[in-house]
Amino acid sequence: MGSGLAVAPLGDASPLPPSEQLLLVLDGFEGPLDMLLALGRDQKVDLTRISILELADQYLAFVAEARKVRLELAADYLVMAAWLAYLKSRLLLPEPEGEEPSGEDMAAALAFQLQRLEAMKEAAAKLFARPRLGIDVHPRGAPEDLDLHRKPVYEVTLFDLLRAYGAQRARKDSSVLHIAPIRLYSMEEAVQRLSSLLGRMPDWATLASFLPGGQDGGGQGGGLLTRSALAAHFAATLELAKAGRVELRQEGAFAPLYVRSRREDGPADGPAEPPEQ
Template sequence: MEANTAAILTIDIDGWEGPLDLLLALARSQKVDLRAISILELVDQYIAFVDEARELRLELAADYLVMAAWLAYLKSALLLPRNPEETPSPDELALRLQLRLERLNAMREAGARLVARDRLGRDTFLRAAPEGLRVVRKGRYQAEIYDLIAAYGRISARTRPVMHVVAQRDVMTLEEAIERVSSLIGARIAWSTIESFLPEHASGAYRKSALASSFVAALELARQGRVDLQQQSAFAPLYLRASA
């Protein structure tokens, strides 16, 4: 006894994936918005396509025939007088079909956009390693003749050897002041101001030098115990006399 083997035949009609996909293609052929398609015209197109396919002796899948029967029922319900108690109404069924077609169209367009995107390894390629940015710096100087001369002067001043020249002038040394005060203090008994020990004709810078040297000489003689010093207040005249 031979066993009967049932074969499942899947037919792809012009690339369509099912009856709803075929309905979408037929609706697009009307060249209007899916929300404004004619359901009656769409039903006629679908049934005509199925009849033509059967005449060519093509084995149709059951879902195509079921869709054809349901569309024929929908067409008759839209043409015949409506029963108010019947739910859902034919208009609602047509609206549901229209919404399903719109949803399928949106999914097909989204899928087409995804397929059309650039693919890694075919349209775009990864780089092996990122390259660093190289910064090239170039200086731009703007200077006038005064700036150049001033810069040269500063550099020249830093490199030029430093020389200090002291102007020659008449001064009284500390040794001269000590000798003069020592010789004059022995001839005076009363207190005498320090200015009285200066040369008679001393003036200007030499008088200042003699006064400073005489002051230091008086301090040195007072340290040796040869001279007594007296001053009433700060910045008051300084008096000298020989020690008793």
């Protein structure tokens, strides 16, 4: 019963003289635990060290005096008085054998309930002490149409400004790498060149003679353009041979590659020197 009682947080009950405590204090209570808490405060001791026997005696005496004046005393106060009388008997008499809780356990449960009620009272007092909307604090009415101007303020040193300026100048003066586009020969260009030159070739001619710059492939300084022209013309001769437009001939491995227009009659004779272009 000690752990199942209802707890109702109330305002602080001020200690009163015995002559005034009967009616005034009773009107401020709403449950048995509130009365026990008020009586415990009258002892001026910590709730963890409160004497359950002394508290029970005070409670029983209070209820006995109150019933002489007010017969309509609340029933829960009488129930608590009966339970405290039972608790007092359990504390004074030897412990009976059985599974019922001992008097010390019941007293500890009652003390725990008093501590809980004390904490709830303190929390309620702190909560109601805060400013309340509509009583202590009032919200503003219609908002005003004000122009809001934001002005950023930077907290920097002179060194920070100089460093930022130097970084900006370094980014501005940095050189940009420009890569010029490279001129390369495509196979389509090589096919067009070979098609236009093979019609004027009377006999076999080396593939190098069709390259831009002459037979030795030294055009354009022998650079990337010349190498791309050689690769493009070689691929172009293969495509033309596949199409049946030219004939290819090579005397041995790594020997010069000869090319001429395809002829319908007559055997293929030996290679001849290419004509001057």
